[in-house]
Amino acid sequence: MSTPSLGEFELIRRYFAEASTDASVALGIGDDCALLIPAPDEVMAVSIDTLVEGTHFLPGTAPEHLASRLLGASVSDLAAMGARPAWFTLALTLPEATEAWLEPFATSLIAIANALNIRLVGGDTTRGPLSLSAQVHGFVPVDKALRRQGAAVGDLVCVTGTLGDSRAGLETLLKQEPQSATVDYLQARFNAPTPRLKTGLALRGIATACVDISDGVLADLGHLLNNSALGADLNIDTLPLSPQLLAYAGLKQAQQWALTGGEDFELCFTCPASMQDTLASLPEPVAVIGQISPVPGIRLDGQPVSGAGGYDHFAKESS
Amino acid sequence: MSTPSLGEFELIRRYFAEASTDASVALGIGDDCALLIPAPDEVMAVSIDTLVEGTHFLPGTAPEHLASRLLGASVSDLAAMGARPAWFTLALTLPEATEAWLEPFATSLIAIANALNIRLVGGDTTRGPLSLSAQVHGFVPVDKALRRQGAAVGDLVCVTGTLGDSRAGLETLLKQEPQSATVDYLQARFNAPTPRLKTGLALRGIATACVDISDGVLADLGHLLNNSALGADLNIDTLPLSPQLLAYAGLKQAQQWALTGGEDFELCFTCPASMQDTLASLPEPVAVIGQISPVPGIRLDGQPVSGAGGYDHFAKESS
Structure with a gap:
């Protein structure tokens, strides 16, 4: 089989595990599912968006720019519904998992997420052509949704x-x-x-x-x-x-x-x-x-x- | 610019738009976000999983097999938490959007989703190397989660x-x-x-x-x-x-x-x-x-x- 060097689990733990502290998060990253406490009396607005290298961004784009575009574009869908942000998940596909890429990406992603008041609660990291999907979750009273x-x-x-x-x-x-x-x-x-x-x-x-x-x-x-x-x-x-x-x-x-x-x-x-x-x-x-x-x-x-x-x-x- | 032939919007409408009827879905596919009604008094379990061609499946794998693997693997995370399924979203990246691929994929996906009692409520379809992400959502009483x-x-x-x-x-x-x-x-x-x-x-x-x-x-x-x-x-x-x-x-x-x-x-x-x-x-x-x-x-x-x-x-x- 194979010997993990800087393995998937370690990478996720190192860069993303601390990101999910919030009273609405009963269980964050690290289990089969995150456990989330929905807002009472509101509906949940959800949207998923994908950025693919060569389709949505040029090869060699800085990881911090990918983080800001991904979150900006995804959270924009919550804005368009009149929803306030709550949580997001990240599906990250990378040709190679290097600290040189992950460190600036994760740092930027968490900083932007904090500024937008949205918490990273889960994800999946896989090997393949560079691509990023984010699913965002927000809340809005059903009769107030745009x-x-x-x-x-x-x-x-x-x-x-x-x-x-x-x-x-x-x-x-x-x-x-x-x-x-x-x-x-x-x-x-x-x-x-x-x-x-x-x-x-x-x-x-x-x-x-x-x-x-x-x-x-x-x-x-x-x-x-x-x-x-x-x-x-x-x-x-x-x-x-x-x-x-x-x-x-x-x-x-x-x-x-x-x-x-x-x-x-x-x-x-x-x-x-x-x-x-x-x-x-x-x-x-x-x-x-x-x-x-x-x-x-x-x-x-x-x-x-x-x-x-x-x-x-x-x-x-x-x- | 470009002239749509069998465009993204038409494809999504044709194959996926009818899939999201359920009392818990206040607004399904077709807006900036889906609007979902969470179960009262339970926590929401969420998990996102990605399948990438060449990493998780062989090139040329039949689309109906991708649908069954994607949903099987994703919903398994809900099973592992003791959660009952509610909704899922789909981020689909395809080199080319053809009816020959989409029709069997969507038919299989919806059939399996119905059998598992989980509803497709949103998605994103983009062009790029073949890759599929599903985020699943389920519910479980917080003190009963596994x-x-x-x-x-x-x-x-x-x-x-x-x-x-x-x-x-x-x-x-x-x-x-x-x-x-x-x-x-x-x-x-x-x-x-x-x-x-x-x-x-x-x-x-x-x-x-x-x-x-x-x-x-x-x-x-x-x-x-x-x-x-x-x-x-x-x-x-x-x-x-x-x-x-x-x-x-x-x-x-x-x-x-x-x-x-x-x-x-x-x-x-x-x-x-x-x-x-x-x-x-x-x-x-x-x-x-x-x-x-x-x-x-x-x-x-x-x-x-x-x-x-x-x-x-x-x-x-x-x-």
């Missing part, structure tokens, strides 16, 4: 933060742009997305529907609209664009990336027009980019948008 | 079913043995492990500690013993071996595989010697293979076993 369904004609279409930065950050990585304040900002937006948890919680009772932007605002707004058989009229001048994106890409490319770039992990939500004044008091910046229409489809300054244009992992490339 | 910790000196060491079959099944696949009743049985034990859910539930209040056998009984019993700083004396003649394993491998190889073969997904548990008569009334066959000792380490017919000999994904091969 679903994709629920938008109504006349509702405002809103987004948090700025759009397109993440796609521009990827571009700077692909083109190996020299470091600068602009490039650093854009790469940070790609490598370490900020889940809009505070806004998600604040939108309970305000938003009529909500989705996070992982495939580009056109594609994700499209999912939201499909759930209600409605359409939307967007005003391209209202798309929130960062100065860094504009400086790097120019207006036209910036707008294109804002619409179709994917992986911004901002929230796209709808709310009654009567709520417009409330939006300014939300904990994170929000822009109104359009309005819900009874006419299916999305129109940009009145022109129909053909196809969603979002990112589909299994889409065939067309030239 | 942990690895809790064995006491004098307790009986017990296992369900028979050991070593799964390792023999792998051998028949590696050697491309011609089909026979024996080969079919052993391959079925490898491809479609049976989680011992009924026994896990019945062991609440009987077992003092429990683990499922995923790395070979010596290794997994070793984890159980390490949790209590105890040892065990095993009697090699009491290892439960199937007639098919004996026919294929002979006694000596059968015993070796029973001890170190891994992936049997039987339960290994301890219980007070006073419970011996109760064991016959358990819903699945149980064998007493030894007794807990205050002397650390595992002895086979009195001879110390050196090293666990179980399967460690990151162990260095030693010749």
Whole structure:
């Protein structure tokens, strides 16, 4: 058979075993299952997300960037439901288990998890092509959850933060742009997305529907609209664009990336027009980019948008 | 960008969207998160498991076998805690999304899930080297959960079913043995492990500690013993071996595989010697293979076993 050197069990113990202390964790890492105490009178929101080398990130990406992207993207799904985070599990597949990789990965993962108030409670570590899955668990009162369904004609279409930065950050990585304040900002937006948890919680009772932007605002707004058989009229001048994106890409490319770039992990939500004044008091910046229409489809300054244009992992490339 | 042909969203909808109907599922597949209603007054047991092509299964393995191994192995962790199954999520990474693969996989997965009374509530489908992760969720009263910790000196060491079959099944696949009743049985034990859910539930209040056998009984019993700083004396003649394993491998190889073969997904548990008569009334066959000792380490017919000999994904091969 084989002689363990720096074995799976030892690795997991060394880097992850201390991470799961919380009153809601009856039993953490190290048994066949973790034992968790659900919040009473709330429903549990769960979502699982996978990052695969070569599909979602470039070979050689720093482990701390993988930790921040994985948790940022996963926890963003809780934000989009208006849920508060509780626990997550990690399925980690590595070609080789080295301390040089695991130490910065685990350190970064635990630091981000603490900042997001979410506890690592279990996992599986296996050998294979580099890939990471996280399942996140959160809680929300069932009647307060922000679903994709629920938008109504006349509702405002809103987004948090700025759009397109993440796609521009990827571009700077692909083109190996020299470091600068602009490039650093854009790469940070790609490598370490900020889940809009505070806004998600604040939108309970305000938003009529909500989705996070992982495939580009056109594609994700499209999912939201499909759930209600409605359409939307967007005003391209209202798309929130960062100065860094504009400086790097120019207006036209910036707008294109804002619409179709994917992986911004901002929230796209709808709310009654009567709520417009409330939006300014939300904990994170929000822009109104359009309005819900009874006419299916999305129109940009009145022109129909053909196809969603979002990112589909299994889409065939067309030239 | 790209034009979706048989896109991710359509695939997921087509094959998995109908799977999540249950009173405990407030919102199933298709939103940012599933919304789940936890059982009151119980703790939630969760575990995540990954299967990677080339590490856990041979390239070209039939999708229905991957479905049965994935769910069998994952749900086995719930059995080992004495938990009843509730929900699972699926993270599926595929080089290419084809109906020829997805249809038999999904059909098999849903059929097995229904048989195990566990509901698919969410997932993520991505492109990359073939790999599958499942996270399972179950429920158990906190004081009834079967942990690895809790064995006491004098307790009986017990296992369900028979050991070593799964390792023999792998051998028949590696050697491309011609089909026979024996080969079919052993391959079925490898491809479609049976989680011992009924026994896990019945062991609440009987077992003092429990683990499922995923790395070979010596290794997994070793984890159980390490949790209590105890040892065990095993009697090699009491290892439960199937007639098919004996026919294929002979006694000596059968015993070796029973001890170190891994992936049997039987339960290994301890219980007070006073419970011996109760064991016959358990819903699945149980064998007493030894007794807990205050002397650390595992002895086979009195001879110390050196090293666990179980399967460690990151162990260095030693010749």
